[in-house]
Amino acid sequence: xxxxxxxxxxxxxxxxxxxxxxxxxxxxxxxxxxxxxxxxxxxxxxxxxxxxxxxxxxxxxxxxxxxxxxxxxxxxxxxxxxxxxxxxxxxxxxxxxxxxxxxxxxxxxxxxxxxxxxxxxxxxxxxxxxxxxxxxxxxxxxxxxxxxxxxxxxxxxxxxxxxxxxxxxxxxxxxxxxxxxxxxxxxxxxxxxxxxxxxxxxxxxxxxxxxxxxxxxxxxxxxxxxxxxxxxxxxxxxxxxxxxxxxxxxxxxxxxxxxxxxxxxxxxxxxxxxxxxxxxxxxxxxxxxxxxxxxxxxxxxxxxxxxxxxxxxxxxxxxxxxxxxxxxxxxxxxxxxxxxxxxxxxxxxxxxxxxxxxxxxxxxxxxxxxxxxxxxxxxxxxxxxxxxxxxxxxxxxxxxxxxxxxxxxxxxxxxxxxxxxxxxxxxxxxxxxxxxxxxxxxxxxxxxxxxxxxxxxxxxxxxxxxxxxxxxxxxxxxxxxxxxxxxxxxxxxxxxxxxxxxxxxxxxxxxxxxxxxxxxxxxxxxxxxxxxxxxxxxxxxxxxxxx
Numbered sequence: 001x002x003x004x005x006x007x008x009x010x011x012x013x014x015x016x017x018x019x020x021x022x023x024x025x026x027x028x029x030x031x032x033x034x035x036x037x038x039x040x041x042x043x044x045x046x047x048x049x050x051x052x053x054x055x056x057x058x059x060x061x062x063x064x065x066x067x068x069x070x071x072x073x074x075x076x077x078x079x080x081x082x083x084x085x086x087x088x089x090x091x092x093x094x095x096x097x098x099x100x101x102x103x104x105x106x107x108x109x110x111x112x113x114x115x116x117x118x119x120x121x122x123x124x125x126x127x128x129x130x131x132x133x134x135x136x137x138x139x140x141x142x143x144x145x146x147x148x149x150x151x152x153x154x155x156x157x158x159x160x161x162x163x164x165x166x167x168x169x170x171x172x173x174x175x176x177x178x179x180x181x182x183x184x185x186x187x188x189x190x191x192x193x194x195x196x197x198x199x200x201x202x203x204x205x206x207x208x209x210x211x212x213x214x215x216x217x218x219x220x221x222x223x224x225x226x227x228x229x230x231x232x233x234x235x236x237x238x239x240x241x242x243x244x245x246x247x248x249x250x251x252x253x254x255x256x257x258x259x260x261x262x263x264x265x266x267x268x269x270x271x272x273x274x275x276x277x278x279x280x281x282x283x284x285x286x287x288x289x290x291x292x293x294x295x296x297x298x299x300x301x302x303x304x305x306x307x308x309x310x311x312x313x314x315x316x317x318x319x320x321x322x323x324x325x326x327x328x329x330x331x332x333x334x335x336x337x338x339x340x341x342x343x344x345x346x347x348x349x350x351x352x353x354x355x356x357x358x359x360x361x362x363x364x365x366x367x368x369x370x371x372x373x374x375x376x377x378x379x380x381x382x383x384x385x386x387x388x389x390x391x392x393x394x395x396x397x398x399x400x401x402x403x404x405x406x407x408x409x410x411x412x413x414x415x416x417x418x419x420x421x422x423x424x425x426x427x428x429x430x431x432x433x434x435x436x437x438x439x440x441x442x443x444x445x446x447x448x449x450x451x452x453x454x455x456x457x458x459x460x461x462x463x464x465x466x467x468x469x470x471x472x473x474x475x476x477x478x479x480x481x482x483x484x485x486x487x488x489x490x491x492x493x494x495x496x497x498x499x500x501x502x503x504x505x506x507x508x509x510x511x512x513x514x515x516x517x518x519x520x521x522x523x524x525x526x527x528x529x530x531x532x533x534x535x536x537x538x539x540x541x542x543x544x545x546x547x
Contacts, residue, residue, distance in 0.1 A: 070419050081110055083417075085340075090387055091411060097456040098412040098449035118484045121393060124469030130462040133471050136181075137462065139401045141236060143332045143377040145294070147302030150201075150235040153182035154473060155392060155458050157450075158341075158383045158404035159205050159240070159308070161189025163262060164421075168441040169413055169430045174198020175443065176412075176450025185404065188240050188276070190265045191228050198447075202233045205308070206296070207240040208250065209276035211266035218275065220282040222299055224267060229300035236333070237296050239289075239307040241280070244341025244358070244384050246350040247310040250278035286316075286323035286523050294329050306333035306378075310341070311361035312354075315521040315528040318505075318514070321372045323523035325506070330377040334369075335404070336362050338384025342407075358384035359398060363478075363497035366399025371505030371514065387411075389460025396461075396473045397481045397493055412453035413446045 036057060043056035052059040080088040089110065096103040111118060142149025157177060162170045170192060177184040177200030186195050188207025195202055206213065206225070213225035229237055242248055255273045263270035283292045289307065297305040311317060324330055338358025342351055356364070362382050369375040382400035386392060387408035395403055411417070414428040426432040429441035470476050478493035485491050500511045510518050520528035 074417070085342075085385070086387070086407065086411070086417060091417060094387055094408055094411040094453060098453040100452050100456075103456070114484065114487065116484055116486060119390075119394065120482050121390065121464055121468055122480055122482060123467045126469050127467050128469055128471065130466030130471070131459070134462065137458070137473060139379060139473075141304045141306075141333050141379045141402075143304075143330045145297060145302075145330070146304050146332050148300075148304070149332075150183075150304050152236075152402055153180070153454070153458070154396075154402055154461070155386075155454055156182045156203075156402065156404050157184040157409045158406035159185040159187040159203075159238075159243070160406055160410075161187030162192035162194055162265070163189045163257070163433070164431060165410075166426075166429055166432055166438040166441065167192075167194045168438050168443050168446075169410075170194040171198050172413055172441065172443045172446035173409060173450055174200040174202070175447035176409075176454070177201060179447060179451035180454045182454055183235060185238065190267075191231070191234070192265045196231070196233055199233065201235045203236045203238050204229060204234045205238045205240050207276060208278065208280050209266070209274065210282075211268070211276075214267050216269070218277075218281070221267070222295065225296065226299040229296070229303065234300070234303065236304040236306070237300055238333075238335060239280075239292065239296070239305070241289075241307055241309040242312070242337070242355075243308070244310045244337035244339050244355055246342075246346035247312060247337075247339070247355040248278055249347065249350050249354075251276040285525055286320045287327055289320065290323050290327050290329040290331070293331050297332075304332035306331040306335060306381075308335035308337055308381075308383075310337045310339060311356040311364060313526075313528070314364060315517050316526045317365065317368055318517045318521040319523060319526060319528075321368050321374060321505070322521060324374055325372060326523045330374065332377075333379040333381055333402075334365060335381040335383060336365050336400075338362075338382075341384040358382060358395070360497075362395060362398045362400055363493075367497075367500050368505070370502050371500050371511070373503040373506060375502075387457070389457055389462075389464050392457065392461040393464050393476065394481050394493070397476045397478050398497065401473070408453065408457075409450060412450045414441060414449075 039060070040056040043052040043059060046053060049059070051062055074083065078088070083091070093103055095101075137154050138151045139154060140149050140151050157173055160170075160173070164187065171194045174184050174195055175198040178198060183201040183203050184195065184198070185203040186192070186205050188205050188209065188211060190212035191202070191204050209218065210220045212228060213221050215221045228234070255271050258268060258271055258274060260270050262268070266274070268274045283289050293305050293307065297303065309317075336358065338361060339355030340357055362380070366375065366380060369378055369380070379401040380399055381402045381404055382395040383404040383406070385407070386395060386403045386405045392403050407415070410430055413430050415426075415430045416428055418427055420426050421431040424432050424434055426437060429438045432438060465473065465476060468476070468480055470480070478497055478499070481493040482490055483493070483496065500514070504511060505514060505518060516533070519533055520530055522529055
């Protein structure tokens with residue numbers, strides 16, 4: 001009996017073994033096939049996406065390929081000179097300088113020097129060693145009413161808020177600024193703990209939401225401002241009128257993002273949606289703006305106060321200059337942000353189609369201040385895609401005293417231009433609040449890279465000016481920068497943007513390019529007045545409301 005039982009057991013096991021050889025792969029395949037079949041059925045019955053409904057399962061490949069398109073484009077398709085917003089040549093240069101790696105280029109330029117808009121600096125036979133004359137080029141910011149002027153580097157960190165950037169990114173920027181002795185603009189998100197903890201010089205930006213210095217109803221709180229503005233790390237105060245990424249556009253901070261920490265920093269209510277309007281409540285006229293400048297300067301203890309704007313209606317800036325003449329109140333600086341600027345999220349139409357580009361805006365602001373005889377009191381800060389030594393030099397030539405960079409500094413932190421700043425999924429931990437991603441950004445390493453990038457970019461600008469025989473940034477003029485405008489025609493910046501005589505806007509006759517602007521602008525209002533304008537005289541002014 002036992003032998004029969006054992007024989008039967010062996011037969012049964014053998015049968016099971018033979019069956020399993022065929023059916024186990026089938027069973028295991030169901031682990032893969034069943035979920036795919038389920039996804040296919042879901043695609044067939046859903047109604048939101050036609051491609052998935054018409055091509056179940058396979059239609060999903062379209063969304064997969066679309067999600068990795070930026071990476072494919074950046075790493076496998078685009079040339080070294082074709083990338084946007086920053087091409088690979090510029091990105092690589094930033095990384096190399098931040099890491100102190102070899103930043104020279106072999107075998108000549110990759111640019112077509114006969115393309116329209118190719119730009120260059122003319123050098124001098126009588127070149128000089130710029131840094132023997134200017135060991136650390138700096139600019140003193142502070143007008144007649146400023147009692148605590150600030151000595152600024154010629155290159156600094158542009159406005160970036162905590163919230164848009166991670167705490168580690170803000171810490172690394174602030175600590176890098178301390179190492180390199182340059183400033184870090186806080187952005188309109190308020191004076192955060194991480195800006196202060198880094199120990200670097202700060203420019204506190206006050207936007208339309210008055211974050212960090214506001215009453216519960218959203219209006220400006222002068223007492224709260226006074227307490228924070230007198231912090232020793234705060235060296236200057238900047239009123240933000242508009243920014244290059246989305247000029248004239250406000251914003252909403254969703255309730256979900258108003259954490260206890262954000263609420264404390266910005267002086268808002270935790271868990272409640274916060275409005276940041278496109279206009280200021282503290283003033284509504286050019287004279288009101290200047291009175292606000294005066295108030296902030298007094299309450300900050302005499303620190304430099306200025307304003308930042310992307311130029312829109314030119315008549316509005318002329319109106320501000322008229323208000324300066326009328327009141328005798330001067331900002332200590334004006335920050336000009338180009339329409340090409342931007343770091344975080346902005347509507348496409350605003351990024352692409354609103355705001356004057358930096359080159360045109362900077363020349364206009366310099367000419368206005370010069371024409372009104374105001375430039376001697378006011379420093380000009382330029383901001384917008386400034387990442388190389390040549391960028392600094394050409395904007396110095398157009399009238400800037402100081403240059404700022406946001407995205408250049410982000411790339412020095414490790415940003416790879418993944419274009420995910422607005423999704424909270426930044427893979428390098430720069431523009432995200434996801435703690436798992438933020439921890440990848442090591443402050444001790446990145447702060448040194450920020451300082452390195454700043455140092456080597458300023459060094460590059462100095463070497464370029466030395467090659468042109470220029471002793472100081474104040475000595476460079478528009479005639480030094482050349483630009484190809486056609487195959488057979490070259491212009492200097494002086495040809496494209498001719499200077500106007502100093503103080504020529506204080507009384508008529510005005511330069512022809514300013515005649516209409518002077519007629520329609522007024523210190524009492526940002527809105528231009530066309531009551532006495534004879535448009536037959538200005539045949540080009542078909543749409544006068546554009547200013």
